[in-house]
Amino acid sequence: xxxxxxxxxxxxAILLVCCGALILSQNVSAAGEGKITGSVKLDGxxxxxxxxxxxxxxxxxxxxxxxxxxxxTYVVGANGELANVVLYLSEGYNGNxxxxxxxxxxxxxxxxxxxxxxxxxxxxTFKVTTSDQTAxxxxxxxxxxxxxxxxxxxxxxxAPPVEKSWKAPEFIEVKCNIHPWMHGWHAVxxxxxxxxxxxxxxxxxxxxxxxxxxxxxxxxxGTQTQKVTVAAGGAASANFSxxxx
Amino acid sequence: MRTRSQKWSxxxxxxxxxxxxxxSSAQLSTxxxxxxxxxxxxxxxxxxxxxxxxxxxxxxxxxxHGTLGDGNGESFPWVDPKPRDFQLGIFKCRSxxxxxxxTDQDLFDTIARGLDRSNMxxxxxxxxxxxxxxxxxxxxxxxxxxxxxxxTPITIxxxxxxxxxxxxxxxxxxxxxxxxxxxxxxGMANGPSAAxxxxxxxxxxxxxxxxxxxxxKCGETDQDIYRIFMTGLDGTPMPSFADNIKPDEAxxxxxxxxxxxxQKSKEKQMAKQLALKPVDPNAPAAQQ
Numbered sequence: 001x002x003x004x005x006x007x008x009x010x011x012x013a014i015l016l017v018c019c020g021a022l023i024l025s026q027n028v029s030a031a032g033e034g035k036i037t038g039s040v041k042l043d044g045x046x047x048x049x050x051x052x053x054x055x056x057x058x059x060x061x062x063x064x065x066x067x068x069x070x071x072x073t074y075v076v077g078a079n080g081e082l083a084n085v086v087l088y089l090s091e092g093y094n095g096n097x098x099x100x101x102x103x104x105x106x107x108x109x110x111x112x113x114x115x116x117x118x119x120x121x122x123x124x125t126f127k128v129t130t131s132d133q134t135a136x137x138x139x140x141x142x143x144x145x146x147x148x149x150x151x152x153x154x155x156x157x158x159a160p161p162v163e164k165s166w167k168a169p170e171f172i173e174v175k176c177n178i179h180p181w182m183h184g185w186h187a188v189x190x191x192x193x194x195x196x197x198x199x200x201x202x203x204x205x206x207x208x209x210x211x212x213x214x215x216x217x218x219x220x221x222g223t224q225t226q227k228v229t230v231a232a233g234g235a236a237s238a239n240f241s242x243x244x245x
Numbered sequence: 246m247r248t249r250s251q252k253w254s255x256x257x258x259x260x261x262x263x264x265x266x267x268x269s270s271a272q273l274s275t276x277x278x279x280x281x282x283x284x285x286x287x288x289x290x291x292x293x294x295x296x297x298x299x300x301x302x303x304x305x306x307x308x309x310h311g312t313l314g315d316g317n318g319e320s321f322p323w324v325d326p327k328p329r330d331f332q333l334g335i336f337k338c339r340s341x342x343x344x345x346x347x348t349d350q351d352l353f354d355t356i357a358r359g360l361d362r363s364n365m366x367x368x369x370x371x372x373x374x375x376x377x378x379x380x381x382x383x384x385x386x387x388x389x390x391x392x393x394x395x396x397t398p399i400t401i402x403x404x405x406x407x408x409x410x411x412x413x414x415x416x417x418x419x420x421x422x423x424x425x426x427x428x429x430x431x432g433m434a435n436g437p438s439a440a441x442x443x444x445x446x447x448x449x450x451x452x453x454x455x456x457x458x459x460x461x462k463c464g465e466t467d468q469d470i471y472r473i474f475m476t477g478l479d480g481t482p483m484p485s486f487a488d489n490i491k492p493d494e495a496x497x498x499x500x501x502x503x504x505x506x507x508q509k510s511k512e513k514q515m516a517k518q519l520a521l522k523p524v525d526p527n528a529p530a531a532q533q
Contacts (some may be wrong), residue, residue, distance in 0.1 A: 151344030
């Protein structure tokens, strides 16, 4: 009887210590998370982006009456700053899906996708909205062998947002069949990610300390990688430079 | 010597580069597929067995759908629309929501119905058992049936009585969700986006023409038409409207679509009496 009591007490103690260690370790890792920053440039002259003829849909062409629409394969600043490049940890990240509750939004605005490239974590919920007074159909076309299944939903004017998530890492092309020029990307990656802004800059937040391979992905120029080491609470840097293809 | 090795590495690189798209299209081998020969289908109280369909498939289906079920049979270059790639598990005719696998019954019905305006005939001469076996065989080509369950079929409420009001309401739905963008204001497949449509594999595809006597690919009853626009035809530009058309409105739209069709119908007569005009594609969205 007494033995059994002792045993139970020891078990309880072990359990408490374990729990404590677990909580502590989580706190430590949360406090120690660092980041990776940098910028992405395009070497040489920016490729010419063709204009888009939207005359088949008067709503779309009217929306671009003063600001003509162009293809967005390369969005380049005056000094080669490259936007819409996805940066993620292709090696070294073994953590869980991000605890982030942020819901990335993919908007259909003036018959284009805003943003042109939407990055997200595996399993992260995203929203597809429409700001347009013309009907769209939102039609991502992943490879069903990866576990991401293609779907196709209508969004007439005033339609409610479509909420979905993707199961596996993949760069998924998104199209609207009604407006064949509409073309965007869902960049599904594992763990922390960032997309370059108009100045070509990025910051990947919530990176636990460790050594990683950072991959930069551009829809036409391809991918590049760099090794970085992030110290607890520190910031690492990785700059990339692409050549237009 | 160095230049030769350089040449070789270049050649090797080029071969690898050319082979890359082949590998990335995730082509399954006979070995992968044979591992699933035990696949079954369940239609009512009939159980289909994949292994029992081997003979029928070889005799009747393989010429288009191919030995690996990838739609790359001997006739592939000569038929349009192209044969279905069973490995992807993506099907037009489903009772289940967009992005989900069809039910066994859906595949069973498709085999019997055939697909109008394609090379897929009606296989109504098969016994039910043969068809059930073929359904299991079709499923065994795709690993998706191992990892996923078919979607839950959409609910179709009982069909209401056709009235003039319902036909007019259907015209409003047709204008609001802008079916005419592809199908045209009179259902003649001549909407502004009709000419540029492509299927998921980037091949040209035409919208359904309601007026030339064609039968809808996924069945011609009122329930079938309801199901087509509420589930969408996966693999094609036709999206699902389930989020944007309420069940009651969906029946209104079915009745309005009937007014375009050349087949005689109550709806067609009523539309004549109503002297309904086609919707105005230039009206602002809010006023349609």
